[in-house]
Amino acid sequence: MSQDLVVILTALNLEYQAVRQRMASPQVHRHERGTRFEVGATPGTSCRIALALTNKGNHSSAVIAERAIQEFSPVAVLFVGVAGALWETARLGDVVMATHVYAYHGGTSEDDGLKARPRVWEAPHAISQLGSHLARVNNWIDDTHGHGGAPQVHFGAIAAGEVVQNSKISAEAQWIRQHYNDALAIEMEAAGVAQAGHLNGAPVAIIRGISDRADGTKSSAEDRSWQPRAAANAAAFAVRLAMELVKEQTEITVPRTDRAQSGDRLAEHVHNTAHGSTIGIMAGSVKDSNVYLNTDPKVTSPKDLDAELDGFRLHLMRHHTEGALDDDTCREALADLDSARRTARENTAESSKRTAMTLKRLRGLIAECPVLVAKLAPLIVATGGSA
Known part of the structure; x- marks a missing residue:
């Protein structure tokens, strides 16, 4: 923005x-x-x-x-x-x-x-x-x-x-x-x-x-x-x-350096005393009482990005089936996702820009579903855009 x-x-x-x-x-x-x-x-x-x-x-x-x-x-x-x-x-x-x-x-x-x-x-x-x-x-x-x-x-x-x-x-x-x-x-x-x-x-x-x-x-x-x-x-x-x-x-707006420091402070460890083990959780974002895990996909090639976008499609459909997305929003979101996959396969600087813009538009469509937004953010970054 x-x-x-x-x-x-x-x-x-x-x-x-x-x-x-x-x-x-x-x-x-x-x-x-x-x-x-x-x-x-x-x-x-x-x-x-x-x-x-x-x-x-x-x-x-x-x-x-x-x-x-x-x-x-x-x-x-x-x-x-x-x-x-x-x-x-x-x-x-x-x-x-x-x-x-x-x-x-x-x-x-x-x-x-x-x-x-x-x-x-x-x-x-x-x-x-x-x-x-x-x-x-x-x-x-x-x-x-x-x-x-x-x-x-x-x-x-x-x-x-x-x-x-x-x-x-x-x-x-x-x-x-x-x-x-x-x-x-x-x-x-x-x-x-x-x-x-x-x-x-x-x-x-x-x-x-x-x-x-x-x-x-x-x-x-x-x-x-x-x-x-x-x-x-x-x-x-x-x-x-x-x-x-x-x-x-x-x-x-929090200055970028402050955001980075705040992000560091979000790394917390949860101790499972019942089993004598330690579970490390790195929080990617915290919203109200929910913690969304930082599970950035490892995108190193257009093929990897295509696979991640295909996986994201499954998440979209599941949210639609569960009623979190209405029919119109799901239809528009799927159209944007398909468009992003097509441009991502072109693998040029200009196509990467178009892919990022399409994924940002998709992010606006699904803004009511923070879980989906969190999953989409690293994919936008992978295209060269800002999350």
């Missing part, structure tokens, strides 16, 4: 510029497939921001978000921009930070009507807590916040679909209000970014400035007035959140 870098993504150039204005000395960074990032600092802090434009839609945002995660291994991914308010709770210019995201277009059409089948992604607890703290402190606001009073930050659901919503009486509007009446705002990218974060084990936060009401009153004249202000407010809150995320990450 890059301990000092946060990725910020936007869908519109106006939103992009609102963030970029808060970055110092941005430098271009190009992804091998052509995606253009600008990486810059935040003045007076150690926080760096990698900024990119996704364009509209959940599909595009998901692809760019995954590229950003793989390219930078950031502390977090923030999606920042404007949205329409669904209720009167949020005023124009206010900021909404998602507690969870609905992909509201999921459903099944039956004889008695359309039944909702949404997907939902909750915001990471630590990011939600930090966002709430910043809102209470209320020192993130620019001095020039415009007329109508200082913007407020609201926390609640955001609905993400594939259409621009601008009606109070359309079938789409009625559907949203019937099935997602706790959503504060509506937009078109959050579900894609949330899914990318989920599959790659990266924390995601969705931050939106309210630029319209999504109720039929939206107009070009109002967009020209409110979109820049809403985008600026969302950018101000997001950049402050990024700075605090990096600050917290720095505070909790």
